[in-house]
Amino acid sequence: MTPPALRPYLPADAPVLAAILCASIDELTAEDYTEDQRAAWMSIADDEAEFAKRLASRLTLVATMGGAPVGFAALEGTELIDLLYVFPSAAGQGVGTLLCDALEKLAAARGGKKLTVDSSDTAEPFFKKRGYIPQSRNTRVVADQWLGLTTLTKELAP
Ligand SMILES: CC(C)(COP(=O)(O)OP(=O)(O)OC[C@H]1O[C@@H](n2cnc3c(N)ncnc32)[C@H](O)[C@@H]1OP(=O)(O)O)[C@@H](O)C(=O)NCCC(=O)NCCS
Structure with missing residues (x-):
């Protein structure tokens, strides 16, 4: 099995990262969110130009396996x-x-x-295992659907 590697986001990655986001939501979150909720959540990548702008304006890292993107993560500012x-x-x-190790270090x-x-x-x-502590239970409205979320935080070592 090829070990995953990291590289910075490039503008040309936006379509494949949108596809990763959609597949990830659709297949990995199906036990926790309904089909309508997942469709609404996936719609955050519908507008490719907006999505590309969001990725470019964050510190976005792309994980690859065998050279192909398989995941991504984005840090907004220094704390989100x-x-x-x-x-x-x-x-x-x-x-x-x-991805998360790298975002925490950066x-x-x-x-x-x-x-x-x-x-x-x-x-x-996944986050709890990494030492993130739940702070509050929230809901976010996305494309007319209410999505349940939990805000978690982790103190970073200096
Ligand atoms: C959550 C997510 C990013 C984890 O990525 P991943 O590459 O599968 O995670 P890893 O392989 O590094 O797993 C690390 C550890 O977390 C655990 N873990 C990962 N996902 C888990 C899950 N859904 N439930 C329970 N444990 C989980 C793994 O078992 C592993 O434990 P181990 O170290 O004891 O083996 C991925 O499952 C995902 O994309 N989920 C859907 C999208 C999503 O909800 N994104 C978060 C938006 S805030």
Whole structure:
């Protein structure tokens, strides 16, 4: 099995990252969110230009296996994980860990004191395992659907 590697986001990645986001939501979160909720959530990547702008304006890292993108994560400012998605067939192989380790190091190196994430119910055990502590239960309206989320934070080592 090829170990995952990381590289910075390039503008040409936007379509494949949109496809990863959609597949990840559709297949990995089906136990926690209804079909309508997943469709609404996936719609955040519908407008490719807007999605590309969002990726470019964050510190976005792309995880690859055998050179092909299999996941991505975006740090907004120094204290917020904005996006973290892994392609279903690559899940459970350490890709999310690699991405999150890198975001935590980069955030700390840039002076971030703690990281916050509005996590899906699906990803919550992943973040808890990494030492993130639940702070509050929230809902977010996306394309007329209410999505349940949990805000978690983790203090970063200086
Ligand atoms: C959550 C997610 C990013 C994890 O990525 P991943 O590459 O599968 O994670 P890893 O392989 O690095 O797993 C690290 C650990 O977390 C655990 N873990 C990962 N996803 C988990 C889940 N859904 N439930 C329970 N544990 C999970 C793994 O078992 C592993 O534990 P181990 O170290 O004891 O083996 C991925 O499942 C995903 O994209 N989910 C759907 C999209 C989503 O909800 N994104 C978050 C938006 S806030």
